[in-house]
Structure formats: C-alpha cells, structure tokens
Amino acid sequence: xxxxxxxxxxxxxxxxWMLIFxxxxxxxxxxxxxxxxxxxxASRDKQIAEDLATAEKLRESADAEEEAWRTRENANxxxxxxxxxxxxxxxxxxxxxxxSAAQIGIDADLxxxxxxxxxxxxxxxxxIESVAAEAARDIVSRVAGISLDETAARAAxxxxxxxG
Amino acid sequence: MHQFQLxxxxxxxxxxxxxxIAFTNSALWMAIATVALIVFVAGGTKRQLVxxxxxxxxxxxxxxxxxxxxxxVGKNGKKYVPYIFSLFMFILFANFLGLLPLGVLGLHPxxxxxxxxxxxxxxxxxxxxxxxxxxxxxxLHFFSLFVPHGTPVVMIPLIxxxxxxxFLVRPFSLxxxxxxAMMAGHVLLEVLSSFxxxxxxxxxxxxxxxxxxxxxxxxxxxxxxxxxxxIQAYVFALLTCVYLNDAENLH
Numbered sequence: 551x552x553x554x555x556x557x558x559x560x561x562x563x564x565x566x567w568m569l570i571f572x573x574x575x576x577x578x579x580x581x582x583x584x585x586x587x588x589x590x591x592a593s594r595d596k597q598i599a600e601d602l603a604t605a606e607k608l609r610e611s612a613d614a615e616e617e618a619w620r621t622r623e624n625a626n627x628x629x630x631x632x633x634x635x636x637x638x639x640x641x642x643x644x645x646x647x648x649x650s651a652a653q654i655g656i657d658a659d660l661x662x663x664x665x666x667x668x669x670x671x672x673x674x675x676x677x678i679e680s681v682a683a684e685a686a687r688d689i690v691s692r693v694a695g696i697s698l699d700e701t702a703a704r705a706a707x708x709x710x711x712x713x714g
Numbered sequence: 715m716h717q718f719q720l721x722x723x724x725x726x727x728x729x730x731x732x733x734x735i736a737f738t739n740s741a742l743w744m745a746i747a748t749v750a751l752i753v754f755v756a757g758g759t760k761r762q763l764v765x766x767x768x769x770x771x772x773x774x775x776x777x778x779x780x781x782x783x784x785x786x787v788g789k790n791g792k793k794y795v796p797y798i799f800s801l802f803m804f805i806l807f808a809n810f811l812g813l814l815p816l817g818v819l820g821l822h823p824x825x826x827x828x829x830x831x832x833x834x835x836x837x838x839x840x841x842x843x844x845x846x847x848x849x850x851x852x853x854l855h856f857f858s859l860f861v862p863h864g865t866p867v868v869m870i871p872l873i874x875x876x877x878x879x880x881f882l883v884r885p886f887s888l889x890x891x892x893x894x895a896m897m898a899g900h901v902l903l904e905v906l907s908s909f910x911x912x913x914x915x916x917x918x919x920x921x922x923x924x925x926x927x928x929x930x931x932x933x934x935x936x937x938x939x940x941x942x943x944x945i946q947a948y949v950f951a952l953l954t955c956v957y958l959n960d961a962e963n964l965h
Binding site: 551552556557559560561563564565567568569570571574575576578579580581584585587588590591594597 | 715718719720730733734735736737741744745747748751752755756758759761762763765769772773776777780795796799800803804826828829830831832835839893897
C-alpha cells in the first residue's frame with residue numbers, strides 16, 4: 551500500500567502541495583469568484599422580486615384607473631341622459647307652442663276664407679238676380695211687347711228664385 | 715497498486731526547514747484539479763442577468779452549497795460558503811479527474827484523494843476551523859458541546875470523555891472516509907480489470923466465464939464510482955457543515 555509505504559518519504563510534500571493548491575483554490579475560487587456568482591444570483595432574485603412588485607403595483611393602479619373611469623363614465627352617461635330628457639321636453643313644448651300658433655293662424659285664415667266665400671256667393675247671387683231680371687224684362691218686351699219696370703222684374707225674379 | 719504510487723516529477727531536492735517538498739504526480743493532479751476548477755468557475759462569472767448553461771451550472775453549485783449551509787448552520791453559515799464551496803468542488807474535481815479514462819491515451823490519472831496524507835490535510839483544516847470558530851465564539855463555553863442536555867450529574871464525567879473522544883475522532887473519520895472510499899473503488903476496478911485481462915490471456919472459454927461478467931460488472935461499478943466520487947465530496951462538505959453548526963450554535 552503506497553499510501554503507507556511512501557508516507558515517510560512524501561508526507562511533507564503531500565501536505566505542502568495540498569495546502570498550496572487548496573489555498574489557491576480557496577482564495578481564487580472561493581474568495582474571488584464565488585461571491586461574484588452569489589451576488590449575481592442575489593441581484594437577479596432581487597430584480598425578479600422588484601419586477602413582480604412593480605407589475606403588481608401597476609396592475610393595481612390600472613384597476614383603480616379603470617374603476618375611476620367607470621364611475622366617471624357612469625356619471626357622464628347619466629348626465630347625458632338628463633340632457634337628452636330635458637332637450638326632449640323642451641323640444642316637445644316648443645313644438646306644441648308652434649303647432650297651436652299655426653292652428654290659430656289656420657283658423658283665422660279659414661274664417662277669412664269662409665267669409666270671402668260667403669261674400670262671393672252673395673255677390674254671385676245678386677249678379678244672377680240682376681241678370682235674370684234683365685233677361686226677364688227683355689223676354690217680356692219681346693214676347694208681350696210691354697216694357698216692364700225694372701223693379702217689378704226684379705221682384706218677380708226674386709220671387710221665382712225663392713220658390714225655385 | 716501502481717496507480718497509487720507517488721513519483722517525484724521535479725524538485726527532488728526542494729527542501730523547506732529540512733522537509734522535502736518534491737513536486738510529485740500527486741501535486742501535479744492537485745494543480746490540474748485547481749486549474750480545472752478555476753476555469754470552470756471563471757466560466758460562470760459572466761454575471762449575465764439571464765444565465766447561459768455554464769453560468770447556470772456554476773450557480774447551481776453555489777446555490778447547492780449555500781442551501782446546505784443554510785439548512786445545517788442557519789443564516790450564520792453564509793460566511794462559510796467560500797470555504798465549503800472550495801472544499802466540495804476541489805474534492806469533487808479530484809475524484810472525477812482520477813476516474814477519467816486517460817489510460818487509453820497512455821496517461822496515468824492520479825487520484826490524490828486516495829492518499830490519506832492529502833485528505834488528512836483537508837480534514838485537519840476543517841477540524842481546525844471548527845475549533846477556532848468554536849472557541850472564538852463561545853470561549854470556554856465550547857466545552858458544553860461535550861455535555862448534552864439532560865445528562866445526569868453523575869454521568870457528566872463519563873459522557874464528557876465519550877463525547878470528547880468522538881469529537882477528536884472527527885478529523886480522522888473525515889479524512890479516512892474519503893481516502894478509503896476512493897481507494898476501495900479504484901482497487902475494485904483494478905481487480906476486476908485484471909480478471910478481464912488475465913482470463914482473456916488464459917483462453918476464450920475462461921474469458922467467457924470470468925472475463926465477460928467481470929467486464930459487465932466493471933461497467934456498472936464505473937457508474938457507481940462516479941456516484942461515489944460525488945457522494946464522498948458531498949459527505950465531506952456536509953459533515954464539515956454539521957461540525958461548523960456545532961461550533962456556531964453549540965447544541
């Protein structure tokens with residue numbers, strides 16, 4: 551077993567080189583590099599945690615924003631509904647007013663027109679009377695050879711018109 | 715047994731205070747393990763936010779050691795991460811490098827963790843750290859480690875002696891466990907491979923009976939040895955953590 555057979559010859563060398571190379575490993579790798587690696591891991595973990603926290607915060611603020619937008623939107627909608635209702639009422643009232651005004655105008659026109667029609671009819675009737683009286687007097691003078699007085703002819707025509 | 719033979723490669727006459735510190739094949743493989751470990755970890759210090767595969771591998775190892783210390787020592791254990799990481803990775807690389815099939819290239823990989831003169835250094839180092847931390851943190855209170863809670867007063871002297879012995883045995887068990895596991899594995903592989911070769915030389919019939927099953931068994935044991943290489947490094951680091959916990963938190 552060389553481990554024991556060569557112990558006397560080589561133990562100092564083994565111990566010396568072991569200490570040297572383990573010291574190099576410890577100071578270069580353990581002290582030099584491992585803290586950097588651990589630091590990288592720690593900073594990554596921290597960044598992930600921070601990113602998650604930020605995302606959570608942003609989500610919350612977005613939720614709040616949406617909630618505020620919703621209430622604002624609801625208020626706006628209600629306001630718009632009010633506006634529409636009042637506008638509708640106002641428009642209805644205005645329409646009714648204009649309608650009634652127009653109705654009055656139409657009634658007046660109608661009345662005036664009826665009056666004019668009556669007058670025209672009366673005038674036409676008078677015209678017919680005088681024409682008929684003239685015609686009657688002419689007929690009488692031609693047929694009977696007598697000259698009729700105008701008022702008599704008119705009275706006769708009136709009478710005949712009244713009896714149909 | 716040739717694979718465990720130490721050979722002087724350079725500096726046969728290097729001496730420090732009368733002790734010869736020749737550069738051996740063992741020292742060479744310590745150097746190779748150190749360089750390989752530096753290269754491996756250096757590849758993981760790119761500090762990318764989104765790690766590549768290499769960085770991920772290194773971060774997995776540091777996270778593993780960090781988790782082991784957190785589980786065994788608590789948050790006081792954070793400061794031992796560099797030491798435990800170096801210990802674990804150094805042993806792991808040594809074990810794996812010793813298992814590399816470099817023999818096919820004509821090279822002789824040397825597993826320096828199969829020498830108790832090497833593992834003993836690491837064991838004594840861990841033990842020394844435990845003692846220094848223990849006495850620095852708890853002063854003479856550290857001796858209460860040897861008297862578990864609820865020990866009857868009459869039993870205290872006896873228990874103290876038993877606990878003290880079990881405490882003092884720790885560096886030996888720590889160093890010997892690694893050395894024995896590594897050596898046993900390599901010896902087993904060597905014995906089986908010698909079966910394969912000598913039965914193959916003896917004749918086809920004997921090769922079919924003894925050589926082939928041995929070869930198949932070797933394939934399985936090689937896989938097992940890879941597992942043992944990892945487990946022994948883990949056990950060494952884990953036990954150091956457990957001992958550090960004693961020193962940090964007493965009972």
